[in-house]
Amino acid sequence: MKRLFYAFFSFFLLTFAACGSKETDLPPYRQGNKEEFEQFLTEIEPQEDPWTEEELQTFESYLQPKGFEHIFSEEEIQALVKSKKCPKTVTPQQAAEDVTLAFDLLSYGYGGYHYFGGDEVFLPIRDSILAELASMKKINTNDLWKLLWESLSPIIADRHFFITTDQPHTAIYEREYAQSTYLVRDLYFDDPTGVDSRYVKRTIGPDGALTYCLAAVCLNPDSLPAAMTIEGVEHTLSWQLARPITHSDFTLAKVFSETTVADGQLPVLRNYTLTGSDKKLNKFVATGTSYKEKPLFVLDLRGNGGGNSGYALSWLYNLCDKQISDKCLWSNKISTYYTVNYGGFVNSQGGGWRSGHSNGTPWETDNLIFVLIDDNTASSGERFSNFLSMGKQVVLVGTNTMGCLNFGNIHELYLPNSGIMLQFGTSCDFYQGMEKTEGIGYSPDLWVEPADSLDAVVRLCNYYGLYKENDN
Numbered sequence: 001m002k003r004l005f006y007a008f009f010s011f012f013l014l015t016f017a018a019c020g021s022k023e024t025d026l027p028p029y030r031q032g033n034k035e036e037f038e039q040f041l042t043e044i045e046p047q048e049d050p051w052t053e054e055e056l057q058t059f060e061s062y063l064q065p066k067g068f069e070h071i072f073s074e075e076e077i078q079a080l081v082k083s084k085k086c087p088k089t090v091t092p093q094q095a096a097e098d099v100t101l102a103f104d105l106l107s108y109g110y111g112g113y114h115y116f117g118g119d120e121v122f123l124p125i126r127d128s129i130l131a132e133l134a135s136m137k138k139i140n141t142n143d144l145w146k147l148l149w150e151s152l153s154p155i156i157a158d159r160h161f162f163i164t165t166d167q168p169h170t171a172i173y174e175r176e177y178a179q180s181t182y183l184v185r186d187l188y189f190d191d192p193t194g195v196d197s198r199y200v201k202r203t204i205g206p207d208g209a210l211t212y213c214l215a216a217v218c219l220n221p222d223s224l225p226a227a228m229t230i231e232g233v234e235h236t237l238s239w240q241l242a243r244p245i246t247h248s249d250f251t252l253a254k255v256f257s258e259t260t261v262a263d264g265q266l267p268v269l270r271n272y273t274l275t276g277s278d279k280k281l282n283k284f285v286a287t288g289t290s291y292k293e294k295p296l297f298v299l300d301l302r303g304n305g306g307g308n309s310g311y312a313l314s315w316l317y318n319l320c321d322k323q324i325s326d327k328c329l330w331s332n333k334i335s336t337y338y339t340v341n342y343g344g345f346v347n348s349q350g351g352g353w354r355s356g357h358s359n360g361t362p363w364e365t366d367n368l369i370f371v372l373i374d375d376n377t378a379s380s381g382e383r384f385s386n387f388l389s390m391g392k393q394v395v396l397v398g399t400n401t402m403g404c405l406n407f408g409n410i411h412e413l414y415l416p417n418s419g420i421m422l423q424f425g426t427s428c429d430f431y432q433g434m435e436k437t438e439g440i441g442y443s444p445d446l447w448v449e450p451a452d453s454l455d456a457v458v459r460l461c462n463y464y465g466l467y468k469e470n471d472n
Helices: 007-016 034-043 053-061 074-080 092-109 119-134 141-152 249-254 278-291 309-320 336-342 380-389 450-463
Strands: 162-164 180-184 200-204 210-218 227-230 233-236 239-241 256-261 266-271 296-300 327-333 353-359 368-373 394-398 410-414 421-425
Touching: 034 210, 053 327, 053 353, 074 336, 074 410, 092 119, 092 141, 092 336, 092 421, 119 141, 141 162, 200 450, 256 278, 266 278, 266 450, 278 309, 296 450, 309 380, 336 410, 368 380, 368 450, 380 394, 394 450
Parallel strands: 266 296, 296 368, 368 394
Antiparallel strands: 162 421, 180 210, 180 239, 200 210, 227 233, 256 266, 327 353, 410 421
């Protein structure tokens, strides 16, 4: 029987969706066939998909040149990592010195410099900025910051890349290339025949059954269709922004927490961040051993802004007793900028790259793991979800991740005259494929409003009777 849910299910929607993260555990009104869920697990199993020779060659083209025109000593870089108070104004000569230095630093240390076009793209931008500065008599530091940011941010589609002063600037969070997830709420259907496949996504219905919904990741919801015919019925579509989870500083300081829902039947491990206290992070890593004994659990990565993916790998090692790898092309631009920030390679100030790749190997576990992700799952938080997606009984639930992963290993430098902070990473990495993911992210297996995703997993486990194997 086809199921198309609307307002007559408002009781369920108010109970589950409107309550956000209340994590209710009402029983389903009917029981599903567990074989349907097992078939779904088979459909989303990760597959071997090695990098092609063409992809490897394309990647190699981004790692040029092997030496650098602008060389900075370790002492020069050390002087630039110290934060400075920004003066209100600078002279045109001081501004020009800082702008020239900023572009030299990008050429020298930024892992994405050649990916975004190299000298052919960046030097004309530098020269245009210098020409504009030459016509000014006195330059406000905020105006200089704005000129740098507005000139570079449209070119550098890298969510780790920042330019700012010691004053708050909301513009540093505005990325014209950053896309968002939009959902048509309260519309679920079983038969996607004839529906535009670009918008059809698997989801969890109000009763917990696997079904379909409409969702899209895009820049502008105005570009999305206003109406569709679904199961023979014409529907006017109301696309709404899926809002991610944001943690407070207090929550982030906790690093992780453990609880249960569904009358204690479903363990929930929340990893808020992969940075902060080493002691707390190591305690999180140690939980991987105890979760090995839990046949069914939720790993909540909503709002996880990242940090050090080594903690994620160590947690997985404790869970699986094996080293996990994802599909990755990785590289680091080695210079004294890298050396000062991350140690090692002291004699590499002349430049060069360390690079390699892994094809990623699907891994098996006795656990059934639901991983919650959203648009605030970023950087190493995203990579954690990518590691997990290689598991054969792992289901990602939520919305696309942020898309803030390709250019990592970041640190800050401060321009000497203006005090403007320049942040960029030394790495240039690709995951799963070479398609653009900055500002787009990686997709879930089941598309659910982030505030409802834990409740939705509770409903699904109830519906398919998954708790019966998790009584211990």
